[in-house]
Amino acid sequence: MVxxxxxxxxxLLAYAGSYVPGLLFAExxxxxxxxxxxxxxxxxxxxxxxxxxxGDANAQSxxxxxxxxxxxxxxxxxxxxxxHEPVEGQLSMEEAFEAGQEWINAMSGAGCYPLDxxxxxxxxxxxDHASAVLVATIGSEGENQPRESYYSCWNVIFYNEDTxxxxxxxxxxxxxxxxxxxxxxxxxxxxxDFACDSLVKFLELSGVENAAAGFAENRLGAVLYLEGTSICxxxxxxxxxxxxxxxxxxxTKRERRCMRISYRLGVIG
Amino acid sequence: xxLFTKIFFCFMxxxxxxxQASGYLLISHSFENDAAQEKRYAxxxxxxxxxxxxxxxxxxxxxxxxxxxxxxxxxxxxxNAAFYGPEREELYCSLDTIPxxxxxxxxxxxxxxxxxxxxxxxxxxxxxxxxxxxxEYFYLITETDIxxxxxxxxxxxGYFKRLYLAVTGVGFLFILLLAGFLTGPINRVSAxxxxxxxxxxxxxxxxxxxxxxxxxxxxxxxxxxxxxxxMEEMSAMVRQKEDFVANFxxxxxxxxTSVIGYADMLCxxxxxxxxxxxxxxxxxxxxxxxxxxxxxxxxxxxxxxQDFRLEWLEVPEIFDHMAKGMEPVCRDEGIRFxxxxxxxxxxxxxxxxxxxxxxxxxxxxKADSTEIRLEGxxxxxxxxxxxxxxxxxxxxxxxxxVTEAFxxxxxxxxxxxxxxxxxxSLAERIAEIHGSRLVITSDGRSGTDVSxxxxxxxxxxxxxxx
Numbered sequence: 108m109v110x111x112x113x114x115x116x117x118x119l120l121a122y123a124g125s126y127v128p129g130l131l132f133a134e135x136x137x138x139x140x141x142x143x144x145x146x147x148x149x150x151x152x153x154x155x156x157x158x159x160x161x162g163d164a165n166a167q168s169x170x171x172x173x174x175x176x177x178x179x180x181x182x183x184x185x186x187x188x189x190x191h192e193p194v195e196g197q198l199s200m201e202e203a204f205e206a207g208q209e210w211i212n213a214m215s216g217a218g219c220y221p222l223d224x225x226x227x228x229x230x231x232x233x234x235d236h237a238s239a240v241l242v243a244t245i246g247s248e249g250e251n252q253p254r255e256s257y258y259s260c261w262n263v264i265f266y267n268e269d270t271x272x273x274x275x276x277x278x279x280x281x282x283x284x285x286x287x288x289x290x291x292x293x294x295x296x297x298x299x300d301f302a303c304d305s306l307v308k309f310l311e312l313s314g315v316e317n318a319a320a321g322f323a324e325n326r327l328g329a330v331l332y333l334e335g336t337s338i339c340x341x342x343x344x345x346x347x348x349x350x351x352x353x354x355x356x357x358x359t360k361r362e363r364r365c366m367r368i369s370y371r372l373g374v375i376g
Numbered sequence: 377x378x379l380f381t382k383i384f385f386c387f388m389x390x391x392x393x394x395x396q397a398s399g400y401l402l403i404s405h406s407f408e409n410d411a412a413q414e415k416r417y418a419x420x421x422x423x424x425x426x427x428x429x430x431x432x433x434x435x436x437x438x439x440x441x442x443x444x445x446x447x448x449x450x451x452x453x454x455x456n457a458a459f460y461g462p463e464r465e466e467l468y469c470s471l472d473t474i475p476x477x478x479x480x481x482x483x484x485x486x487x488x489x490x491x492x493x494x495x496x497x498x499x500x501x502x503x504x505x506x507x508x509x510x511x512e513y514f515y516l517i518t519e520t521d522i523x524x525x526x527x528x529x530x531x532x533x534g535y536f537k538r539l540y541l542a543v544t545g546v547g548f549l550f551i552l553l554l555a556g557f558l559t560g561p562i563n564r565v566s567a568x569x570x571x572x573x574x575x576x577x578x579x580x581x582x583x584x585x586x587x588x589x590x591x592x593x594x595x596x597x598x599x600x601x602x603x604x605x606x607m608e609e610m611s612a613m614v615r616q617k618e619d620f621v622a623n624f625x626x627x628x629x630x631x632x633t634s635v636i637g638y639a640d641m642l643c644x645x646x647x648x649x650x651x652x653x654x655x656x657x658x659x660x661x662x663x664x665x666x667x668x669x670x671x672x673x674x675x676x677x678x679x680x681x682q683d684f685r686l687e688w689l690e691v692p693e694i695f696d697h698m699a700k701g702m703e704p705v706c707r708d709e710g711i712r713f714x715x716x717x718x719x720x721x722x723x724x725x726x727x728x729x730x731x732x733x734x735x736x737x738x739x740x741x742k743a744d745s746t747e748i749r750l751e752g753x754x755x756x757x758x759x760x761x762x763x764x765x766x767x768x769x770x771x772x773x774x775x776x777x778v779t780e781a782f783x784x785x786x787x788x789x790x791x792x793x794x795x796x797x798x799x800x801s802l803a804e805r806i807a808e809i810h811g812s813r814l815v816i817t818s819d820g821r822s823g824t825d826v827s828x829x830x831x832x833x834x835x836x837x838x839x840x841x842x
């Protein structure tokens with residue numbers, strides 16, 4: 108009889124015990140929603156330590172070609188990135204916008220801005236709207252390892268109805284190392300040597316000073332090789348096959364073709 | 377509480393507590409990780425929204441003065457957002473949950489504060505930070521939905537509960553079997569002990585395994601074996617004692633009956649002198665037999681109580697002592713007494729050895745012998761003393777019993793010679809004290825040989841004696 112009571116008591120205790128985790132977690136939830144706090148801003152981006160004035164558009168910090176190559180390789184290999192606030196030595200948002208505008212002006216001034224060759228321009232070179240976010244790539248060491256400040260870049264977008272210009276601007280040097288231009292126009296009249304000339308200008312503006320060593324072009328894009336470095340300039344061109352048609356308020360119809368051109372620094376090998 | 381119940385109880389408690397604790401820790405760890413992950417994700421979203429707002433304000437500095445523009449901008453954000461002025465006045469709000477005052481107070485310049493909020497069925501994290509515009513600032517609050525994460529957590533807890541009940545149910549059966557398996561051998565030992573207590577001394581437990589239970593069973597078997605042997609020994613002793621008492625009573629009763637009868641006759645009537653003399657002679661004879669019996673009993677009793685000190689004794693000296701006592705008796709009885717002894721020292725107690733030899737020689741004389749020989753001979757490392765007679769002998773079938781107390785092969789002859797049946801019993805006991813025993817050989821017709829072997833001393837003992 109005692110044994111049977113003992114067994115029943117054990118079964119009762121076991122059943123009652125099944126409610127314990129639920130009660131504990133309910134209490135835990137209650138405490139979770141009762142408080143607030145400060146986010147621990149674990150910035151893992153190290154401040155810039157060069158002698159040149161940091162973040163100054165007139166005396167920008169410069170990186171050696173080898174370091175540029177290292178950063179490009181990391182950007183290519185990493186598939187994760189995180190947003191962060193600018194640290195000492197990095198451009199502010201305003202400076203990033205200015206750097207982007209300057210790049211567009213410089214490309215346009217050199218005759219290498221595609222929108223200048225559109226059949227009819229609709230909208231400004233910069234676009235009516237703009238946005239910018241500062242991102243850093245997460246390396247193979249993991250997201251908690253400190254990153255040098257030159258691994259960060261401003262992702263600046265200028266856009267309007269006809270244009271979307273997306274620029275990846277190095278956060279320390281202010282140079283554009285990647286650009287994507289999506290434009291709509293009735294027609295495009297790009298000059299014959301546009302690919303080579305625009306690539307040369309792009310590389311010049313990116314801070315890589317090595318001389319050109321070779322050039323290759325096909326229907327889809329072009330590559331410009333440089334002497335003494337694995338860095339190269341890549342250009343992709345995509346003409347959309349569709350013709351976009353829409354009606355204006357006055358009843359007229361407009362037709363435009365889309366063109367996408369992207370520039371970027373690549374690494375051979 | 378039975379051991380079975382204790383084991384079952386303890387196992388179930390430990391198992392249940394361990395399962396609960398490990399499950400709680402596991403889920404708790406997962407909960408912490410998920411909460412931290414959600415906070416990081418919410419911070420990421422806040423930062424993105426903050427950049428979008430800052431970008432818009434950079435392009436349109438007067439944006440915040442136009443509520444429509446603020447709403448348009450907020451709707452373009454990937455999450456619900458709210459804008460509050462420096463005095464915490466609401467500029468725009470599309471949040472599903474209401475932010476508490478504390479989240480504003482925590483958001484100092486450069487910091488981002490958070491709050492877990494719950495409104496109706498929606499749980500979310502509110503992130504609050506300041507956005508500076510020239511000399512002014514405003515608050516941006518974003519709302520990241522974490523309902524799915526918490527729903528997963530609750531589902532996990534519910535699943536764990538069901539798992540716990542299922543595993544406990546299965547474990548219940550296993551632990552029942554386990555408790556039975558552990559207590560089964562103990563129950564068998566207990567049952568065997570109970571049967572042994574009821575008199576079954578041959579109980580043994582089949583042992584298997586070398587664990588503590590196996591050792592317990594082995595020790596139980598050893599104990600049972602010892603108990604059985606002791607019980608048999610005690611039973612034999614009790615039987616011997618009973619026989620002894622019965623024989624003693626009989627030996628006492630027989631002469632006393634005659635003595636009382638004759639004494640009663642003397643007291644009761646006038647008898648002729650011849651009859652009076654006969655009666656008196658009988659009474660004296662029986663009295664002497666009872667006296668001899670009493671002396672023998674005293675000797676037997678003394679043998680069982682004393683520690684005897686043995687020493688080295690010269691055999692010829694012992695034999696000479698015996699001869700002095702026996703020769704007159706033998707001469708009176710018409711018995712030829714021969715004695716022959718080799719030189720030697722034996723390990724013995726003098727009085728006991730003499731008593732032994734006296735009893736053997738006395739028996740030989742009572743056996744109607746015409747010749748008695750007392751011989752001493754060295755045999756290897758022992759010394760053999762033999763009493764040999766040519767009397768009636770002992771039937772071979774009775775040789776094994778002649779050393780029993782009160783046993784007499786021919787009762788009438790023994791009693792006639794004042795025999796009590798204790799002489800050989802006494803001699804056997806003395807032989808045991810000397811580490812030896814009596815060896816009796818007889819064909820039942822032509823006499824009897826009784827031998828005893830004693831420790832033989834070397835040259836050293838003989839030199840010491842000299």
